[in-house]
Amino acid sequence: MRVHHLNCGSLRKIPPLGDEPTAGAAHRELAAVCHCLLIETDSDGLILVDSGIGTGDVRHPDRSLGADWVAYAQPALDPEETALRQVVRLGYAPEDVRHVVLTHLHRDHTGGLPDFPGARVHVHPDEYRAVTDPAAAHHRHSLDRFMPAHRAHGPLLTPAPVAKGTEWFGFPDVARPEGLTSEVLLVPLAGHSAGHAGVAVRDGDGRWLLHAGDAYMYHGELARTPPLAHPVLEPVQHGAQIDATARVTARDRLRGLHRDHGDEVTVFSAHDPWEFARLAARTA
Numbered sequence: 694m695r696v697h698h699l700n701c702g703s704l705r706k707i708p709p710l711g712d713e714p715t716a717g718a719a720h721r722e723l724a725a726v727c728h729c730l731l732i733e734t735d736s737d738g739l740i741l742v743d744s745g746i747g748t749g750d751v752r753h754p755d756r757s758l759g760a761d762w763v764a765y766a767q768p769a770l771d772p773e774e775t776a777l778r779q780v781v782r783l784g785y786a787p788e789d790v791r792h793v794v795l796t797h798l799h800r801d802h803t804g805g806l807p808d809f810p811g812a813r814v815h816v817h818p819d820e821y822r823a824v825t826d827p828a829a830a831h832h833r834h835s836l837d838r839f840m841p842a843h844r845a846h847g848p849l850l851t852p853a854p855v856a857k858g859t860e861w862f863g864f865p866d867v868a869r870p871e872g873l874t875s876e877v878l879l880v881p882l883a884g885h886s887a888g889h890a891g892v893a894v895r896d897g898d899g900r901w902l903l904h905a906g907d908a909y910m911y912h913g914e915l916a917r918t919p920p921l922a923h924p925v926l927e928p929v930q931h932g933a934q935i936d937a938t939a940r941v942t943a944r945d946r947l948r949g950l951h952r953d954h955g956d957e958v959t960v961f962s963a964h965d966p967w968e969f970a971r972l973a974a975r976t977a
Contacts, residue, residue, distance in 0.1 A: 694875060695733040696896045697783070698973040701745020701776045701805060702727035704964065705767035707925045712913060713967040723966035724769065725926070727801050729776060730904060731783070731790075732894060736874045738791035741776055741812070742892045742904050743963065744805025748775050749842055757842040758800050766801070777808040794870055794877060796906025796963065797886040798824055798839040799933065806848050813849045815870035817879045820888025821852035831887040831935050838886070838933075853879050861893060862954055864946065882908040882947070884940025885933060891947075893958075896976075901958040907933065909944045909962050915951045920944070926964065 703724040727745035734740060750757045751770045758768070772778055777787055790809045795802055795816050806814060823835035844850075853868035861867045861880055868879040868890070879890040885907045892904040910930055913921030922930070934940045951960050961968040 694895060694897060696894065696902065696976065697731040697733075697779075698969060698976055699729045699731055699745075699776060699779050700726040700774060700969055700973070701729045701743070701779070702750075702774055702801060703769040703771065704801070705765075705925075707923060707966070709967075710911075710913065710921065710923065712917065712921070723970070725964045726966050726969045728904070728961065728963050728965075728969045729805075730892075730894065730902070731776070731780065732875070732877075734875045737872075739780065739785060739789045740792045740794060740873070740875065740877065740894075741780075741790050741805070741809065742794050742894065743796055743802045743906070744776050744793055744809070746770070746775060746801065747804035747806065747808050747843070748772060748777055749807050750804040751775065753842075757840060758804070759840070762800060768801075775808065776805040792870065792873060794879070794892050795820075796892055796904060797889045798835065799886065799907070800838060800840045800843065802906070802963065803839060803843040806843050807846050810846050810848070813851050813872065815851050815853050815873075815879070817868055817881060817888040817890040818852035818855060819881075819883070820886060820890070821850060823887035825850075829887070834935060835887050862950055862958065864950075867893075882906065882943040884908070884936045884938070884943050885930070887935060889943075891960075896959075903947075903950070903958055903960045905947055905960055905962050907963055908940065908947060910964050911962070912965050912968050914944055915948050915960065920948065 708722045730742035732740040853870040878893040910926040911923035
């Protein structure tokens with residue numbers, strides 16, 4: 694597989710805290726990103742991990758994303774940053790994206806879904822249950838954050854089966870999206886949303902990448918002791934989470950993964966621009 698790191702939506706600028714890993718960008722503020730992956734495979738077509746801001750969001754941001762969210766997040770709304778435009782620039786057609794694997798169903802991760810209406814959309818079964826079952830815990834909260842404009846086309850939302858007893862680097866009960874022969878896993882990282890999960894994929898060199906979504910938002914939460922949260926991003930995390938204890942537990946497990954298996958797994962989050970700059974430069 695070949696993996697592309699894409700920024701599918703620049704957001705408000707955030708200042709550096711002094712320990713950013715990308716030297717050229719370490720001492721200036723950068724726009725937060727919507728970090729997505731585009732995976733080229735021989736057997737499964739293109740796989741998109743998270744979908745960022747979509748073309749419909751760019752055209753009608755207040756209606757599609759919500760006026761309050763737009764005012765706070767300050768998205769750039771650049772059509773050239775959408776996953777659709779970036780897929781086309783790589784020489785593919787939109788229908789070549791056959792699968793979308795989502796960390797969770799919040800608006801800055803689902804905006805591109807209407808741009809790939811034929812793709813099957815894989816989520817953790819707890820996330821699927823939260824938005825489809827009125828009796829599920831956090832149903833109303835979850836459905837409110839899965840924007841109507843992002844689901845009006847009837848996405849092919851599919852819960853990934855969990856293989857009970859299956860572990861990935863000590864993380865239990867990982868899920869494997871149906872219909873994929875490529876090595877892609879949904880790793881439970883509860884707390885930010887009802888069924889929030891990381892997406893683990895093999896890169897072209899055989900190493901693992903773990904897109905941790907919003908389980909953490911700044912690299913200092915993994916690399917520093919004690920964990921260093923970013924003061925601009927931390928209120929966003931606290932405002933969105935459904936279970937603070939579960940989220941912190943998931944973050945601490947990621948800290949252990951980063952510490953003990955950093956030579957085998959590269960962990961990154963959805964919005965940290967310094968992580969994105971480092972990984973995008975490595976694969977350019």
